[in-house]
Amino acid sequence: MEWNQRCRAEIDLEALRRNYRRLRGLLTPEQKYLAVVKANAYGHGAVQVALTLEAEGADWFGVATLEEGEELRQGGVTRPVLIFGYTPPQEAGRLAAGRLTQGVYSGEYAAALGEEAAKAGERVEFHLMVDSGMGRLGLRPLVEGSLAEAREILQNPQLRCTGAFTHFAVADELGEEAVAFTEEQFRRFTGFCEALGKEGFDLGLLHCANSAATILSPEKRLGMCRFGIVSYGLAPSEEMEGCFPLEPVMSLRAAVEMVKEIAPGDTLSYGRRYRAEGPRRIATVSIGYADGLPRCLWQEGQAIVRGQLVPIAGRLCMDQLMIDVTEVPGVQAGETVTLVGRDGEAEITWDRLADQSGSVSYERICAIRSRVPRVYTTPAAWRSNPDPTRR
Secondary structure, eight states: OOOOSSEEEEEEHHHHHHHHHHHHTTSOTTSEEEEEOHHHHHTTOHHHHHHHHHHHTOOEEEESSHHHHHHHHHTTOOSOEEEOSOOOGGGHHHHHHTTEEEEEOOHHHHHHHHHHHHHHTOOEEEEEEBOSSSOSSSBOTTSTTHHHHHHHHHTOTTEEEEEEEOOOSSTTOOSHHHHHHHHHHHHHHHHHHHHHHHTTOOOOEEEEEOHHHHHHOGGGOTTEEEEOGGGGTOOSSGGGTTSSOOOOOEEEEEEEEEEEEEOTTOEESGGGOEEOSSOEEEEEESOOGGGTOOGGGGGTOEEEETTEEEEBOSOOOSSOEEEEOTTSTTOOTTOEEEEEEEETTEEEOHHHHHHHTTOOHHHHHHTSOTTSOEEEEOGGGOOOOSSTTOO
8 A cells, every 4th residue: 555655544444343343242133333423433534434334234323413424425324324413403404315313402403403394395303312411412301391392392293203312421430429320310311211102102212322331331232322432442431441352443654754963952843842962863754733633742742663662852843743763773754653553562542642632532533634644454464664655
């Protein structure tokens, strides 16, 4: 595979498939698998990821916006797609045309969506959203009148309910208080759905288990489970690291543009925060904060060259960063630098990058900009090669 001479995000589709198969093994044959591919599949490329998982057998896909759902349809994805976020009611026709299932969170929104669907001569499929404690979107079971509001939504002739769901706030935390709150959310959600069921309403698929809850709490898997961060090989939280075998799917690499010698006392980059204490050999690398790396990374950040960890030297620039390759003999322009991933025995993980920038792995993988090409390959077979055009 030809190397992009600037930088690239390598997406290991075989690792994605293996993660899917392991996670699918947690479910019964009757339980549905929803792959969350919002935010460009957490930066991995929504269409390619969804097509890969659809071929593996994923039942549903989850997105945040109407446009994300349409992108999947235009890319050839045929399985059901659930939109978690807001779609303007006047786009009811587009929802129906795209066979997209909308999350409905209030009577007011449902009425507006139904009115627009009638104008378009369509009927919109939806899942009822229940706010059991996240405090974001959905009907609140503990609020008086919530059942009546749900009845009104479910009786709207322009809307067709095929599911109901809630979202856990702390399912990835293992402390006693967090576990108790997740249990309370589960009781609120199932109790609300049972009350509607007793009145004769068929809610369809019930789902509340995100990645963490699916792994930790089999009783919460219900009719469908939603797999997000774990699909991409990352743990939902630091507490859950090692709870389930996963393989990182994305690696981040860039090319050395130039190698230079600097003298004792020389400074590097904006602010002149780096000052050489002795003769150093510095490589300029073709990736920066405009590509999605955190600017603060220069304080503790590292990269890998020829299988060796080296420090980042000086503040990151918009399009470049510098690394100290004094201890790695022979580094030349055109070589490959790994910012996240494995090279030989050395590895930098997304969690490590997140820790160094005071962030979380979710944010770091989503932050990789669109100008960084996504290259679908198998990085597990990758090793340093002085000639980056050869694989």
